[in-house]
Amino acid sequence: MQSTPAVIIGGGQAGLAMSASLQNQSIDHVVLERSEVANSWLTERWDSLRLLTPNWMTRLPGYSYKGADPDGYMRSSEVAQFLTDYAAAINAPIRTGVEVSSVTSNGNSHIVSTNQGPIRTHAVVVATGACSTPKIPAIAKDMPTHLRQMPAIAYRNPQSTEGPVLVVGASASGMQIADELSRVGIEVTLAVGEHTRLPRTYRGMDIHWWMDTLGLLDDRYDEVEDIARARRLPSLQLVGTPEKRSLDLNSVGETGVQIVGRIVGMNGNTAQFSGGLANHCASADLKLGRLLKSIDEHVSDHGLEAELDAASRPLPTNIDSAKTTVDLASYKTVIWATGFKPNFPWLNDDLLDNKGAIRHDGGVMTQPGMYVLGMPFTRRRKSSFLDGVGPDALELAPHLHKHLDTTASVNH
Amino acid sequence: MTTTAAPTDEFNGVPVAKLRGTVAKLTENPELAKFEFSAKTSWIEGTASESTIYEWFGAGADQVHAEAYTAKTDHPTLGHGHGPTPHEYVLHALTSCIMAGVATTAANREIELTDITATVKGKMDVQGILGIDPDVRNGFSQVDVVVDVKGNAPQSDLDALITASAKRSAVFDLLTNPVSVDISSAN
Structure with missing residues (x-):
């Protein structure tokens, strides 16, 4: 059987960052990738998609x-x-085209079974990413059969999408898709639940520059008040465009998108939406106000007013009496931009929680010698960002190194 | 300013440690979180009735309230003055539920409250319940709640308690989202 000290599963940003970090520690390893490096960036994204973070925020270990x-x-x-x-x-x-079918552990030894044979190792890093298996609400099963349903990662462009369209979810994906469909004249209804509203720029600087500068993206998993909640937060309502425009419910509303609450029921062709939309909007506006206030405080504390645009506040989210029912008889498409769910059929159940997510403490899994990277808030708020997985990998690599030293001494 | 409540401490009259302990316990054992609430209603006369609320089930066992609480309803013009309308109880249920949420959330965030008041208005076109126009719904067409929270924190933090409370409110959820209701004959 093949044998190596460490196996990294996944050849995306997380797997590569860990590979660089293990090289720093002089730990031999292999990176197993089911298809090609960065596969999902090539095959599971819509045509117009750009990163939500600016190019300078792509700091990976050694690159x-x-x-x-x-x-x-x-x-x-x-x-x-x-x-x-x-x-x-x-x-x-990297070994491409290697699909992992199971990981079994016996004390400090793990067997990673793959379509190209088993590998024995002392450490396993799960780096398969947080965005591979769409989470589709159960209500999808109650949708009328004339509707074409797809997750956001199957959406490509307006040309291949027949309207009217119901877009469910108002994080970055749902907002961007609703926006671009509406801009070419396709009728869109957007179902909105809890969301995080942000301007693209504030006082002349990118909002991510502010969050980076204020250290908000560095909030740590062992210091935030409610880590379970922090890991569930929807992605930011942002779009990366050359003109750096903001994307919020007001702007998509202006393009003609009909905004309704969270989808809560189906009755024949009639979709029912929560009447709680205004509260979600008020909550998002309040959180936005708090963030902008903390930026303004940072500016005045550091005397930066002269270098920056004046403080301002976006208009409150303007929702006049959203409908609570919509007849979908004439609709053609439903796009579920409702996030992702964990999907680890190749891991033992005892490594997972009751929702199927990997149980871990800052990336250290419950099975000694096993690690996970690239999940929302693995160790810090930016853990699932291209710019955030690096620090996590650099912190976990020494832990993994120490584990290998321990197993080596046990084996002697 | 930050003070951590001792196990017996109450904050805004909310036993914070007990609340947190319950959350921890139910997180550990989700089966214990499956509750059932009930009421028993008897006809008084005409449009009037009285409900008794005493028994409930929760934390894996049958439970009872401190006493058997009662509430009477009647119709304002067709009735005999036994009490407010049932849908006004719904308004009361909404504001009191939001208020309880404001108090517990404030306690959890260690914000001291001095006062909370709320006004709720429910618009209803009674052509629905009177069967005059089948296109008009029976229930409220719009419900507006104004909450005034006073306490020792910036007003934006106090206002944040309202949205946070609505987000976790049972009655707000019941009013804004459909629930399956099955009504059958006892006979």
Whole structure:
């Protein structure tokens, strides 16, 4: 049987960041990738998608963006190229086309079974990403059969989408899709639950620059008040466009999108939506106000007023009497932008919680020698960002190193 | 300013440690979180009735309230003055549920409250319940709640308690989202 000290499962940003970090520790390892490096960036993103973070926020261990447009936002094909270049630059020991079917542990020894045979190892890093299996609400089963239903990752462009369209979910994906469909004249209803409203820029700087500067993205898993809640938060309502425009319910409403509450029921062709929309909007507006206030305080504390645009506040979310029912008889498409769910059929049940997510403490799994990376808030708020997985990998690699030292001494 | 409540401490009259302990216990054992609430209603006369609320089930066992509480309803013009209408109880249920949430959330965030008041208005076109126009719904067409929270925190933090409370309110959820209701004959 093949044998190596450590196996990394997944050849995306998390797997590569860990590969670089293990190389720093001189730990031999392999990176197993089910298809090609950065596969999901090439095959599971819509055509217009760009990163939500600016190009300078792509700091990976031993590698970062060096291009001509640090304030721009990469297209998904450019992200794939960036990660392919990263893999080459760090000379990552990648094996592509290797699909993992199970990981079994016996004391300190793990067997990773794959379509190309088993591998014995002392450490396993799960780096398969947080965005591979769409979470579709059970209500999808009650939708009339004339509707074409798809998760956001199956959506491509307005040309291949027949309207009217119901878009469910108002995080980055749902907002961007609703926006671009509506802009070409397709009738769109957008179902909105809890959401996080942010302007693209504030006082002339990118909102991510502010969050990075204020250290908000560095909030740690062992310091936030409610880590379970922090890990559930929907993605930010942002779009990365060259003109740096903001994307919020007011702007999509202006393009003609009909905004309704969270989808809560189906009765024949009639979809029922929560009447609680206004409260979700009020909550998002309040949180936005708090963030902008903390930015303003930072500006005045550091005497930066002269260098920046004046403080301002976006208009409150304008929802006049949203409908609580919509007849979907004439609708053609439903797009579920409702997030992702954990999907680890190849891991033992005792490693997972009652929702199927990996149980871990800052990336250290319950089985000694096993680690997970790249999940929302693994160790810090930005853990699932391209820019955030690096620090997690750099912190977990020494832990893994220490574990290998322990097992080595046990084995002697 | 930050003070951590001792196990017996009450904050805004909310036993914080007990609340947190319950959350921890039910997180550990979700089966214990399956509650059932009930009421028994008897006809008085005409449009009037009286409900008794005493028994409930929760935390894996049958439970009872401190006493058997009663509430009477009647119709304002067709009735005999036994009490407010049933749908006004729903308004009361909504504001009191939100208020309880404001108090517990404030306690959890260690914000001291001095006063909470709320006004709720429910618009209803009674052409629905009177069967005059089948296109008009029976229930409220719009419900507006104004909550005034006073306490020792910036007003934006106090206002944040309202949205947070509505987000976790049973009655707000019941009013804004459909629930399956099965009504059958006892005979």
